[in-house]
Amino acid sequence: FVLASSMSAVMLRAIGRSAAAAIPARQAPCVVAPSSLPALPALGGVLHRPMSSEVPKEDLMKEALIAALEPTDVLVEDVSGGCGSMYKIEVESPLFRGVNLVKQHRMVTDTLKKEIGEMHGLTINTRRSPE
Numbered sequence: 001f002v003l004a005s006s007m008s009a010v011m012l013r014a015i016g017r018s019a020a021a022a023i024p025a026r027q028a029p030c031v032v033a034p035s036s037l038p039a040l041p042a043l044g045g046v047l048h049r050p051m052s053s054e055v056p057k058e059d060l061m062k063e064a065l066i067a068a069l070e071p072t073d074v075l076v077e078d079v080s081g082g083c084g085s086m087y088k089i090e091v092e093s094p095l096f097r098g099v100n101l102v103k104q105h106r107m108v109t110d111t112l113k114k115e116i117g118e119m120h121g122l123t124i125n126t127r128r129s130p131e
Contacts, residue, residue: 071091074091089123093128
């Protein structure tokens with residue numbers, strides 16, 4: 001049987017505590033970006049593969065950061081296990097000189113506003129380039 005989340009307390013009492021205890025707890029779903037899915041057989045046995053011209057999301061974000069912040073060092077890493085839902089970003093830039101940490105992070109998030117809207121988690125580390 002299926003226990004719906006909208007089931008009332010009366011219905012829970014009707015099925016009994018032992019039956020309700022036997023229902024496993026739900027796990028949080030893993031959100032997987034479509035481009036990270038393995039190739040699946042389509043109708044007719046043809047395999048679908050991402051187009052070879054697709055650029056990894058990490059590379060697109062790295063290019064945007066390079067264009068906007070002129071970094072001396074930049075790292076964009078998927079830390080979600082390939083799922084594409086969590087990223088670690090490190091940026092070292094001379095543009096951060098004289099800028100407090102909050103504004104440095106804002107410069108990064110403003111650059112990646114669209115991409116961040118599709119993420120579930122993000123770690124940002126910034127530092128100014130040595131003079």
